[in-house]
Amino acid sequence: MQRKSLRKSFAPGAALVAAAALAVGLTGCTAGSGTDGGDADAKGGDASTSSQAVEPGRYQTLPEACRLPAGSTVRGLLPGDDQQLSREEADKVYAGQADVTYDTDRRVGCHWKRETTEGTRHLALDIVRVVSYDPAVSDDDRAQEIYSEKAQAAEIPADGSASPTAPPSSPKSTPEAKSAKDGKDAKDGKDAKDGKAKGRKGKPSGSPASPSTEATADPGSSTAPRVLSGLGDAAFLNDKLATADSGVHRDITVVFRTSNVIVTITYDQWSTDKANLPVSQELQDKARSLAGELADSLSE
Incomplete structure (x- = not known):
């Protein structure tokens, strides 16, 4: 009886020892397995890479483009030549129309239009948040690359000086x-x-200065395409006068970068009277002022 009792008490202990040994063996096999550990190795590599990745850009979202400029600014950019608008018409004109984009955290835009007897003015705003998918290139650096490509396409001088502009032809x-x-x-x-x-x-009395005079006047304050200082991290202005069958139009473009966001402002004036050219300085001043306002809003 005593011997049976010993056997019964031994059997559970042996089972526990065997189970423990089996558990240790399974753990050892799992830890030592190298053929099925591809995902774990990949994640480990990603963690190592991410620890060396550059910091993301400052901006992770974008504002609503149509509400970014102040209402008074938009009204100043779209003068009515003493033509009064009804409240409904004014709300429609100055509210702007948002551009359709697939991801409003990556790109937003808005455009405005005002027609008068003297011609038409258009204002367009495009804001892009740049994201670099290269862990070795920061969002800011990628944004600078895109900005540089835009400046090069516009033939903006890299040294910051104003580029010479050939005087456009004019009937006057x-x-x-x-x-x-x-x-x-x-x-x-x-x-x-x-x-x-x-x-x-x-030469008609009171007519504006000819394009050739405008293009060659005072190189220090030239209205030619040029780099702008004091606006974001980098900025340039482009100015083009074009003649169409229906009239003439001057297109002003201001592009600036702040961190990983690139803002493009397009402002133009159309005139049905080819003898009455849109004034470059006025349009440039207004576009430049808007750019400064947007840069301040984005930096807040």
């Missing part, structure tokens, strides 16, 4: 050029005097 310059030529080639003083008279007659 033709009578003046002809008059000057007549005066120069005259054989006597009378012909020269007549040539000067033609020149005064050929």
Whole structure:
């Protein structure tokens, strides 16, 4: 009886020892397995890589583009030439129309339009948040690469100076050029005097300065395409005058980068009267002022 009792008490202990040994063996096999550990190794590699990755950009979301400019700013950019709008019309014009984008955390935009008897003005705003998918390249660096590509496409001088702009052709310059030529080639003083008279007659009273005068005036304050200082991390301005069958239009573009966000402002004025060219300085000043306002809003 005593011997049976010992056997019964031994059997459970042996079972426990065997179970413990089996558990240790299974643990050892799992830890030593190298063929099925691909996912674990990959995650380990990702963790090592992420620890060496650069910091993300400052911006993770984007504001609502149509509400970013102040209402007074938009009204100043879209003057009505003394034409009054009803409340409903004003709300529609100045509220703007949002651009359709697939991801509003990556890209937003808005555009405005105001038509008058003197012509039409358009304003467009495009804001892009740049994300670098290369762990060795920061969002800011990738944004700078994209900004540089835009500046190069616009032929903006890399040294920050204003690029020379060829004087655009204009119907107004033709009578003046002809008059000057007549005066120069005259054989006597009378012909020269007549040539000067033609020149005064050929230029309408109160007409704006010719494009050639505008393009060559004061290089220090030139309106030519150039780098802008004091605006975000980097910025440039482009100015183009184009002649179309229906009239003329001047397009002002301001692009600036702040951290990993690139903002593009497009502001243009159309005129149905080809003798009345849109004034470059006014449009540039307004676009530059808007850019400064947006840069301040984004930095808050």
